[in-house]
Amino acid sequence: MEEKLLKSADLLQLIDSNFPFEDYRTNQRETIKEIFELFKNFRYVILEAPTGSGKSPIAVTIAKIFAQFSEKTHILTIQKLLQDQYERDFKDLFVMKGKGNYVCAVNKKPCTRGECRIKNDKKIREGHHCPYLVNGYKAEESKITVHNFDSFFYQRHLFFHQKRAFMVIDEAHNLEQKFMNFVSFTINNKDFVEVQIPEYEDIDKYDEFLNTYLGTLNLELIKIDEQKPLSSQQLVFRDMIESLIRKIAFYLLSKGSGTKFIFEYSKDREVQKIKFKPIYVWEFTYQIFEYADNLLLMSATILDDEAFTKNVGIKDSEYAFLEMPSLFPIESRPIYITDEVDLSWKKYGEEVKKVPKIIKRYLDMYSAEKGIIHTHTNRLVNYIRSCNISNRFLFKDDFRDINSLLAVHSAKENSVIVASGFHEGLDLKDDLSRFQVILKVPYPDLKDKQISARMKVDKGYYGLLTALKLVQCYGRSVRSDEDWCDSFIIDSNFRRFKGMYKSVLPSWFMEAIQYE
Numbered sequence: 001m002e003e004k005l006l007k008s009a010d011l012l013q014l015i016d017s018n019f020p021f022e023d024y025r026t027n028q029r030e031t032i033k034e035i036f037e038l039f040k041n042f043r044y045v046i047l048e049a050p051t052g053s054g055k056s057p058i059a060v061t062i063a064k065i066f067a068q069f070s071e072k073t074h075i076l077t078i079q080k081l082l083q084d085q086y087e088r089d090f091k092d093l094f095v096m097k098g099k100g101n102y103v104c105a106v107n108k109k110p111c112t113r114g115e116c117r118i119k120n121d122k123k124i125r126e127g128h129h130c131p132y133l134v135n136g137y138k139a140e141e142s143k144i145t146v147h148n149f150d151s152f153f154y155q156r157h158l159f160f161h162q163k164r165a166f167m168v169i170d171e172a173h174n175l176e177q178k179f180m181n182f183v184s185f186t187i188n189n190k191d192f193v194e195v196q197i198p199e200y201e202d203i204d205k206y207d208e209f210l211n212t213y214l215g216t217l218n219l220e221l222i223k224i225d226e227q228k229p230l231s232s233q234q235l236v237f238r239d240m241i242e243s244l245i246r247k248i249a250f251y252l253l254s255k256g257s258g259t260k261f262i263f264e265y266s267k268d269r270e271v272q273k274i275k276f277k278p279i280y281v282w283e284f285t286y287q288i289f290e291y292a293d294n295l296l297l298m299s300a301t302i303l304d305d306e307a308f309t310k311n312v313g314i315k316d317s318e319y320a321f322l323e324m325p326s327l328f329p330i331e332s333r334p335i336y337i338t339d340e341v342d343l344s345w346k347k348y349g350e351e352v353k354k355v356p357k358i359i360k361r362y363l364d365m366y367s368a369e370k371g372i373i374h375t376h377t378n379r380l381v382n383y384i385r386s387c388n389i390s391n392r393f394l395f396k397d398d399f400r401d402i403n404s405l406l407a408v409h410s411a412k413e414n415s416v417i418v419a420s421g422f423h424e425g426l427d428l429k430d431d432l433s434r435f436q437v438i439l440k441v442p443y444p445d446l447k448d449k450q451i452s453a454r455m456k457v458d459k460g461y462y463g464l465l466t467a468l469k470l471v472q473c474y475g476r477s478v479r480s481d482e483d484w485c486d487s488f489i490i491d492s493n494f495r496r497f498k499g500m501y502k503s504v505l506p507s508w509f510m511e512a513i514q515y516e
């Protein structure tokens with residue numbers, strides 16, 4: 001950080017003049033000041049702050065202060081929804097999106113299907129301004145640019161070469177998973193070109209197959225490029241092949257330098273698949289972190305700062321950890337532990353039969369209210385659907401996306417969402433959810449080789465992943481200090497889980513627990 005900034009006579013005055021709202025929420029002003037103090041000694045500040053504590057204004061204030069001293073900031077949001085929220089809530093920020101969000105000046109289609117791509121001719125790019133490129137260069141010029149994580153990862157080589165003074169990564173608990181997705185890849189023997197995928201015991205034996213497959217994909221790309229104009233389907237194919245080529249080449253390079261990967265081979269009749277995944281991602285995170293001098297990583301669910309920083313490759317000496325308490329009254333957000341069912345795999349067959357009756361009881365208790373049932377698995381969603389319990393239910397798979405589901409949920413009286421995987425990206429504020437039922441402790445799948453490889457060296461990893469999902473589920477339904485929702489964890493395995501992993505469950509979660 002710039003010396004001049006740290007020596008600034010009156011930091012509180014700077015904070016007050018750059019804070020984007022009229023009033024502070026509890027602790028916001030002090031937290032901003034503390035973050036500046038911590039940046040004197042640490043490159044990273046990790047901020048754990050529960051939903052509703054106002055993390056985004058904290059980040060924006062710091063970015064604006066940097067801007068006042070002619071220093072630039074990248075703000076990265078893991079989810080596009082959060083990027084939209086920044087755009088809606090704050091001025092003076094420039095929002096840069098992915099290529100598909102800009103309209104081609106020539107054919108009026110998204111730039112991913114722009115005229116230069118369809119005709120496969122770079123010369124078409126000359127003589128006019130491409131909105132995607134124009135926005136990319138504006139983003140580069142802007143003092144504070146908000147990106148979503150995926151498009152930043154792709155665009156960093158296109159537009160944003162320079163390191164900035166400051167970077168914010170919001171929802172940073174997802175960093176490991178994001179990098180895991182960037183580096184992992186799956187080959188299907190029926191995609192793009194037909195291949196025979198060998199079945200080996202040893203990962204090294206796949207190197208030769210992958211090198212040959214890489215050559216085949218490159219030839220396929222050349223064949224596509226020879227055709228013009230390209231259809232939408234060919235463009236999608238081209239992008240997918242290009243991405244797979246990049247990932248395979250990166251895998252071979254990283255593995256050659258000693259990075260550990262696992263593979264999962266599967267065969268279902270004629271379809272063979274093989275997936276390669278790194279065991280850890282800490283070697284890759286520099287690809288984002290190197291774009292700033294100081295980084296603020298924010299989340300409601302860091303849970304265990306030592307495990308988090310180790311997993312993303314931050315050294316102990318490089319970071320400081322700050323926690324903000326929950327501002328929501330406990331009585332507005334109770335978690336009732338009811339021990340009604342045991343859905344562990346050993347007892348699943350017998351116990352699952354209890355689920356319809358239990359759910360009916362909750363539907364009766366909250367007959368006039370909207371709510372959500374978190375199932376954790378699709379198997380449970382399908383079971384509930386097959387039982388025809390209620391016409392109040394909305395199933396995630398029946399909708400194109402979250403927004404269309406939410407539109408129906410908002411309009412429909414006393415509707416109840418039934419879904420697995422809605423622990424993030426869903427804002428069920430106020431009347432959108434007055435009760436939520438967590439059917440099952442969301443343990444990760446032990447059949448996943450990457451998780452079992454990690455567990456051999458780090459026993460706590462399993463508990464950390466479970467706690468992360470559980471706390472995120474809980475956070476869906478109480479979104480402000482005036483909001484309220486009753487949460488129920490009905491899986492009797494929760495007591496054992498809590499006994500083993502209470503150290504990673506945040507205090508604001510633990511203090512809300514009540515036993516029935």
Ligand code: SF4
Binds near residue numbers: 106111114124129132
């Ligand atoms: S460069 Fe021109 S033709 Fe290509 S996508 Fe952009 S606006 Fe369209």
